[in-house]
Amino acid sequence: MTDTNDTRPHMPLGLAKRGYTGVIQHLSAREAGSALSDIELESRLIELGFVEGARVEVLHEGLVGRDPIAVRVDSITIAVRRREAMAIIVA
Amino acid sequence: MELPLLHLALVGTPNSGKTSLFNALTGSRQKVANYPGVTVERKEGFFVTPQGRQVSVVDLPGTYSLRGRSPDEEITRDFVLGKASGETVPDLVLCVADSTNLRLTIRLLLELKRTGRPMVLVLNMFDIAARRGITVDVERLAKELGLPVVTSIAVRKGGTADLLKLTDEISAKLAAEAEANSWRALSVAELRATQREADRIIADCVSLPARPDTWTARIDAVVLHPVGGLLVLTLILFVMFQAVFAWAQPAMDVLKSGFDALGELVQATLPDGLLQSFLQNGVISGVGSVIVFLPQIILIFLFILLLEDFGYMARAAFLMDRIMGGAGLHGRAFIPLLSSFACAIPGIMATRVIDNKRDRLTTILIAPLMTCSARIPVYTLIISAFIPAKDVWGFINLQGLVMFGLYAAGIASALAVSFLIKFFMLRDYAPAPFMLELPDYKMPRLKSIVIGIYTRAKMFLVRAGTTIFSMMVLIWFLASFPQPPVGATEPAIDFSLAAMIGKALEPLLAPVGFNWQIAVALIPGMAAREVAVAALGTVYAIEGGKEAAEQIGQVLATKWSLATALSMLAWYIFAPQCASTLAVIRRETGSWTWMAVTFAYMLVLAYAASLLTYNVAVALGAG
Numbered sequence: 195m196t197d198t199n200d201t202r203p204h205m206p207l208g209l210a211k212r213g214y215t216g217v218i219q220h221l222s223a224r225e226a227g228s229a230l231s232d233i234e235l236e237s238r239l240i241e242l243g244f245v246e247g248a249r250v251e252v253l254h255e256g257l258v259g260r261d262p263i264a265v266r267v268d269s270i271t272i273a274v275r276r277r278e279a280m281a282i283i284v285a
Numbered sequence: 286m287e288l289p290l291l292h293l294a295l296v297g298t299p300n301s302g303k304t305s306l307f308n309a310l311t312g313s314r315q316k317v318a319n320y321p322g323v324t325v326e327r328k329e330g331f332f333v334t335p336q337g338r339q340v341s342v343v344d345l346p347g348t349y350s351l352r353g354r355s356p357d358e359e360i361t362r363d364f365v366l367g368k369a370s371g372e373t374v375p376d377l378v379l380c381v382a383d384s385t386n387l388r389l390t391i392r393l394l395l396e397l398k399r400t401g402r403p404m405v406l407v408l409n410m411f412d413i414a415a416r417r418g419i420t421v422d423v424e425r426l427a428k429e430l431g432l433p434v435v436t437s438i439a440v441r442k443g444g445t446a447d448l449l450k451l452t453d454e455i456s457a458k459l460a461a462e463a464e465a466n467s468w469r470a471l472s473v474a475e476l477r478a479t480q481r482e483a484d485r486i487i488a489d490c491v492s493l494p495a496r497p498d499t500w501t502a503r504i505d506a507v508v509l510h511p512v513g514g515l516l517v518l519t520l521i522l523f524v525m526f527q528a529v530f531a532w533a534q535p536a537m538d539v540l541k542s543g544f545d546a547l548g549e550l551v552q553a554t555l556p557d558g559l560l561q562s563f564l565q566n567g568v569i570s571g572v573g574s575v576i577v578f579l580p581q582i583i584l585i586f587l588f589i590l591l592l593e594d595f596g597y598m599a600r601a602a603f604l605m606d607r608i609m610g611g612a613g614l615h616g617r618a619f620i621p622l623l624s625s626f627a628c629a630i631p632g633i634m635a636t637r638v639i640d641n642k643r644d645r646l647t648t649i650l651i652a653p654l655m656t657c658s659a660r661i662p663v664y665t666l667i668i669s670a671f672i673p674a675k676d677v678w679g680f681i682n683l684q685g686l687v688m689f690g691l692y693a694a695g696i697a698s699a700l701a702v703s704f705l706i707k708f709f710m711l712r713d714y715a716p717a718p719f720m721l722e723l724p725d726y727k728m729p730r731l732k733s734i735v736i737g738i739y740t741r742a743k744m745f746l747v748r749a750g751t752t753i754f755s756m757m758v759l760i761w762f763l764a765s766f767p768q769p770p771v772g773a774t775e776p777a778i779d780f781s782l783a784a785m786i787g788k789a790l791e792p793l794l795a796p797v798g799f800n801w802q803i804a805v806a807l808i809p810g811m812a813a814r815e816v817a818v819a820a821l822g823t824v825y826a827i828e829g830g831k832e833a834a835e836q837i838g839q840v841l842a843t844k845w846s847l848a849t850a851l852s853m854l855a856w857y858i859f860a861p862q863c864a865s866t867l868a869v870i871r872r873e874t875g876s877w878t879w880m881a882v883t884f885a886y887m888l889v890l891a892y893a894a895s896l897l898t899y900n901v902a903v904a905l906g907a908g
């Protein structure tokens with residue numbers, strides 16, 4: 195897929211603010227420190243459509259610690275905690 | 286020649302309309318709502334195709350893959366793979382997709398193809414897709430996927446005609462098609478590859494306008510606002526509990542006077558004696574006093590159904606995730622807990638969507654603390670007898686406020702218990718992830734709301750006619766026999782078995798301010814909470830004799846102290862007074878131990894809370 199954001203620095207989606215839009219570069223479950231194993235976390239993220247090249251937008255954030263976040267992934271909205279979103283590297 | 290039954294299975298991502306389709310095909314009334322994870326059980330139904338083929342169709346819980354991470358997803362996996370014991374594998378799998386959101390379903394479908402089962406892709410919710418300007422090249426999609434594709438609108442009359450026609454066509458040439466099952470859990474690389482492939486196919490066959498659902502975005506801007514969203518949630522709950530109290534009153538009054546008139550009629554037409562007493566005291570004062578609460582029960586269900594159909598539940602879970610996390614609860618626990626306001630049993634079943642075992646167990650243990658609709662009769666009866674119906678701050682009904690307080694007490698104690706579980710038992714607890722699809726809002730459908738209410742109201746009335754009625758017969762019998770000796774001056778009930786049992790238990794309950802009549806009511810109240818109301822109705826009606834044409838509420842106001850009434854309310858916040866809930870806990874946890882734990886901890890809490898309430902109230906002069 196073409197990546198229009200080549201110039202932007204890569205960052206984990208878990209650090210993105212509300213209103214952020216970007217494209218998924220890769221998944222890196224090791225970075226997330228989730229309770230799930232790396233493979234399990236990565237599998238779940240892929241099953242929810244978080245794959246390389248998907249467009250994401252942070253639509254909403256919760257009150258406590260701005261967590262969880264509601265992310266638009268292409269055509270659907272998914273709620274995830276920032277901890278797990280750390281595994282999604284975007285730019 | 287009679288063809289063998291054709292077996293279909295409905296598989297697809299959560300919230301894609303599988304159950305709606307199941308209902309449309311079979312004419313059933315299974316629960317449909319706008320959030321992922323509504324169906325947690327396998328349900329079979331039957332229909333006949335236009336060409337007369339007998340078909341069995343199985344509705345399954347939604348899933349994003351066949352890996353089976355939570356109990357509900359395991360049901361789907363086992364059924365599709367034919368692992369479920371004594372089950373035939375489906376002849377044809379209907380993979381149901383939400384047409385506005387094909388990515389995840391097409392990925393699932395590519396995975397499902399490996400099971401070798403003949404399959405059809407059903408593009409459901411095609412009406413919404415059309416409204417949004419999404420166009421799908423159905424023929425091309427079918428060619429790319431190598432299987433038949435059909436569109437459907439499950440919630441519209443005739444919306445499944447194409448699917449029915451296709452079923453006939455396919456069933457004619459099925460046998461040849463089934464292939465060997467080559468499915469095994471997909472590796473991460475394979476998952477990624479299937480998603481890529483799905484995205485490629487979609488890019489080729491579907492044109493998406495850059496026009497997401499603007500309504501959803503607008504509503505979410507308010508409803509998911511970090512602060513505003515929580516205010517909205519509190520307001521919704523507050524209005525819900527106020528309404529249960531205030532809005533239902535006129536309808537309840539009508540029912541009440543109806544039963545009064547019936548009682549008078551019985552008294553006037555039947556001769557004095559056992560039959561008159563049975564009808565008047567057992568049936569009308571007993572069962573009638575529970576049925577009076579039907580309007581309140583309908584209201585609470587109406588609220589919950591509206592929230593579910595609108596699509597609010599997933600949002601509430603989002604808002605509450607971190608807040609509940611502080612008490613050791615998972616965000617996914619919110620929906621089961623909120624449904625427990627209606628009844629703990631579906632609430633406990635709904636915990637199947639929680640994949641982490643500990644999170645699920647904690648949720649099951651505290652679900653019965655949520656104020657279920659069966660407590661409403663008890664609360665309402667006592668509140669209207671003891672709390673004056675005045676307004677505070679000009680607009681809030683004091684009785685409604687107390688009701689809200691009782692709900693709040695239930696929620697607070699549930700959170701506290703969950704916190705203690707986390708603190709003492711599950712110390713090495715690592716928070717399981719929270720990942721939840723937030724579906725687009727949908728206008729609640731009048732038909733499904735009406736059906737929902739009708740089913741619930743019917744259940745309530747059937748219960749009143751069976752469980753509650755049979756308990757009432759028992760209580761009436763216990764309270765009427767043995768009959769007093771001739772010439773006795775004390776009330777007849779003092780000689781009865783009920784009085785003996787009640788008085789034997791009284792010393793145990795005296796510290797919490799309960800008299801023997803309450804003790805008698807609490808035991809059958811184990812079968813179902815409302816029974817206590819009916820039992821009090823019967824016991825006091827028999828005790829009062831013929832003059833006691835009064836409503837049970839008025840009787841209580843004269844017989845109980847305020848302290849006793851408050852103690853009774855405190856008791857009902859906690860007491861495990863519901864045999865069916867305990868049975869479901871036993872089934873869902875697969876262990877008698879957890880059932881016993883629930884029973885014991887709730888009983889201890891109930892006694893402690895009543896003891897405290899009673900003594901504080903007496904000390905403050907309410908004794």
Ligand SMILES: Nc1nc2c(ncn2[C@@H]2O[C@H](COP(=O)(O)OP(=O)(O)OP(=O)(O)O)[C@@H](O)[C@H]2O)c(=O)[nH]1
Pocket residue numbers: 297298299300301302303304305306316317318319320321322323324325345346347348409410411412413437438439440441594727730
């Ligand atoms: N407009 C429209 N709405 C639909 C259609 N099919 C289903 N819905 C709505 O979509 C929502 C989800 O429907 P369900 O039938 O509960 O979905 P499900 O796939 O059984 O969901 P789970 O049991 O959670 O997996 C409900 O609000 C339905 O009213 C359709 O064809 N058109």
Ligand SMILES: [Mg+2]
Pocket residue numbers: 303304305316317323324345346347
């Ligand atoms: Mg369903």
